[in-house]
Amino acid sequence: MKKINYTGLRKMVLSIALLLMGCLLNSELLFAQQSTITINQKVAGNIFYQTDQKGFIIHVAADSIDWACYDFWDQKILSGKKAVIGDTVQLNIAPNKLGWFKLSAQARQNGLNTGSKETSFAIVSNFDLSTVSQSAFIGQTHAWQSTDTLIPIAKKMGVKYVRDAIRWDAVEKQKGIYTFGTRENNFIAQLAANNLKPYLVCALYNPLYDNGKSPVSAEGKLAFANYVKQLLTQYPGIENVEIWNEPDIATFSQGLTTEDQKTNFYYNLLKASYDQAHPSFPNVKIAGMVVSDLATDSFLSKILQKGALSSMNEYAFHSYTPVPEAIVTDINKHKNQIKTHNNNNLIPMNLSETGFTTFTFTEKEQANNLPRRIVAALANGVQKIGIYNLQNKSTLNDSEGAFGLIRHPDDTLGAYTPKPAFATYAALTRQLSGATFVAEEQVSPGLINSYKFTKGSDEIRVMYSLSGTGVRLFTDAASLEVIDIMGNSTVYNAVNDTVSISLDANPVYIRRVLKAPFAQEKILPATAPFSLKYGFYFGGYSEVTQDSIAAAKWISAIAEIVGHDGKRTRVVAKPAQQTKATWKAAITKAGLYNISVYIPSNAALNAYATTKAKYSIFAAGTEVGAVVVDQFKDQGKWIDLGSYTLPRGTNNYVELTDTLPTHDRPLRADALKFTLTP
Structure with a gap:
């Protein structure tokens, strides 16, 4: 008789049981993966x-x-x-x-x-737009999007105006016959029903004229001008129109190649439109120029020196400069052009397109940048500001498609769902609609941003500190109201006529009247390690270049060369001796800071770069150290530049120059970190 191996049998049964249990577990895990x-x-x-x-x-x-x-x-x-x-x-x-x-x-x-x-x-918060008669705030929609959904959402956001186009080719399909259809009528009616107003762009091409390209012929210019007049006749409630859109770029100047062709085209179209519309509609504000942020001084001057300011009531321009406060540079560029061609006088200015794409910026950065951009623009003479866009144009991970404050209808996070910037814009419209800018207050300049507005008998201050600090607010009132970037209100009781709060990079709105000296910085001790980051996209960064030589200009690197956060970096192909980049820190807490720099990289292929990039460290304007880095060998990593004692203030910085004698390899720049350990 054969001896049965019970031990082996038990092992086999146990193995089968474990296998079955594993199958059951795997089937449950499979179920978990397949569920929606x-x-x-x-x-x-x-x-x-x-x-x-x-x-x-x-x-x-x-x-x-x-x-x-x-x-x-x-x-x-x-x-x-x-x-x-x-x-x-x-x-x-x-x-x-x-x-x-x-x-x-x-x-x-x-x-x-x-x-x-x-x-x-x-x-x-609930917000009654019917009570708002004066507003600087515009939302942007597009004719192909669902106005049934977007206009009520714009109302909730609290803007008073919606920028969109009722296009020329949509209303003149036969020469001289203008037909406004259900879509156009519904758009205007929906705005009115939601206590919103149109801010209309008059554009674009019409296949009936000039082969569907820029209307440069006498017939085409007159037809376009008649379309503008017919639009205002059809909708007498319109108060603001823009003539054309971004004539300086190829998309909106089809058929034209030279600067002279484009400037002649735009001036003639603007003049024809104004001459046709203004006499019949003298109260309509006709905005001219409407140029992109690529428009050069030469382009602007060529239009204005023809007398374009006589054919507009307002001057409109667009800017997408990445640092919110840097809008001041673009505003001054346009102010200077207006003054030069208008006996040193200004006319009303609209920043009708600006914004931050979440392809380049995180959603939190977009939310923070938006109120900073708006307040800086209002503080520098802009009367209306259009945020581009209300809704993402697409679900693609690309720059143009991701400017929206709400998501695309097909987004996996939900149709029309908000990004954080929607809430920050809504909070701002509620605080500053009807408010008048008074002054940018000098409270620790460079360390604290403070903008004073008035609304009726109330004062509203927008304050923030990019590097973080405290502030004392002086008042005869029993308390002050502080509204955070999301719109939440906190009441602070005054002690000895003073309220103390902490500021960070997120703007807050401080309501009620202050008394002299209004506000003073309150230096806070560093209680935990923290880092300050500076760069092209977030501020404190500047460049010196040799513009006369193309290869010696700072430009954005190709998309494959990325910085510390995956964004495009800056490069000079052949740096000149005077070429440099500077990272300037705003130090609110003095101490020993470790400084490190990120060297741009290409994950698949080494980026060609200089082997002798010199980083010079300055404390209070005095050079205290220098480090030479091989940008080719060390690319794709943070490089330690050492630790340095830095005083409070805005005169601590790092300068990048190229010390390679031949200056024939690219010099690259991305971000710098200042890290304090208390």
């Missing part, structure tokens, strides 16, 4: 007024969901668990604060995570 969860909207875009119920409908095949709500500062403010009934969860939540929020939901089946989903939502 959707979050449906009760309100378009999940954009709620403060008094609305904040509701969501969640569909999933599961036992229950775990959910959590996070605010702009990534703080979990609410969470919970709800049973799934009939594959559905009706979720109502109450953050009890204003602003932008992220909602995450995880489905649970038999204790396992079977799927997850995120969306975003915004809560804005």
Whole structure:
């Protein structure tokens, strides 16, 4: 008789059992991977007024969901668990604060995570636009988008104007016959129904004239001018129009190649339009120029010296300079041109396009940059500001498609859902609609930004500090109201006529009247290590170049050469002796700072670069050290430049120059970090 090996049999049975258990576990894991969860909207875009119920409908095949709500500062403010009934969860939540929020939901089946989903939502305070007669704020839509959805969302954002086009080719399909259809009529009616006003761009090409390119013929110019007049006749409530859009760039100057051709075309079109429309509609503000941020002084001057200022009531321009406060440079460029051609006098100026794409900037950076850009523009004489765009143009991860303050209808995070910048713009419109700019106050210049506005008998100050510091506010009032970047209000009681608050890079709005000396910096001790970062996209960065030689100019590097955060970097192909880049720090806390620099790189192929890049370190304007870096060998990493004692103030900086004798290899620049360890 053969002896049975019971031990081996038990091992085999155990192995089979473990295999079966593994199969069961794998099948449950497979189930978890295959399950889906959707979050449906009760309100378009999940954009709620403060008094609305904040509701969501969640569909999933599961036992229950775990959910959590996070605010702009990534703080979990609410969470919970709800049973799934009939594959559905009706979720109502109450953050009890204003602003932008992220909602995450995880489905649970038999204790396992079977799927997850995120969306975003915004809560804005109730705001009656019918009471707003004066406003600087414009939202941007496009004719092919859903105005049924976007116009009510623009109303919630709190802008008074919507910039869009009723296009020439849409209303003149036969020569001399102008037909305004249902879409155009509905657009104007929807604006009125939501207490909004149109800020209309008169454009663009018409296939009936000049072969569908820029209307340069006498017939084409007159036809365009008649279209402008017919538009104002059809919609007598229109108060603002722009003539054409960005004539300096190829997209909007088709058929033209030289600067002279483009400037002649635009001047003649503007004059013809003004001559046709203004006599019949003298109260309509006709804005001219409408140039991109690529327009040169030469381009502007050639139009203005022909007498273009006599054919416009307002001057419009666009700017997408990356640092919010750097808008001042572009504003002054246009002011100087106007003064030069207008006996040193200005006319009203509109920054009708500006914004920050979340292809280049993070959503939080966009949210922070937006109010800083708007306030800097208002403080420097701009009367109306258009934020480009209300809605993302696409779901593609590209620059043009990602300027929106809300997402595309096909976005995986939900149709029309807000980015944080939607909430920061909404908070700003509520504070500054109807307000008048008074002064940029000199409170620790370079360390604190302070802009004073008045609204009725109230004062509103917009304050922030990019490097962080404290401020004392002096008042005879019992208290001051401070509104954060998301619109939330906190009342601070005055002690000995003083209120002390901390400032950071996020602007706040300080309401009520202050008394002299109004505000003073309150130096705060450093309680934890922190870093200050400077660069082309976030400020403190400047360049010196030799513009007469193309290869010696600072330009944006090719897309494959990236910086520390994946953004494009700056490069000079053949640096001249005077070529340099400077990173200037705003130091609010004196101390020992470690300084490091990021060397741009190409992950797939080494970027050609100088082997002798010199970084000179200055403290209070005096050189205290220098480090030579091989940008070719050390690319793609942070390089330590050493530690240096830096005083408070704005005169601490690092200069980059090329010390390679031949100056025949590219000099590259990205970001610099100043790190203080208390």
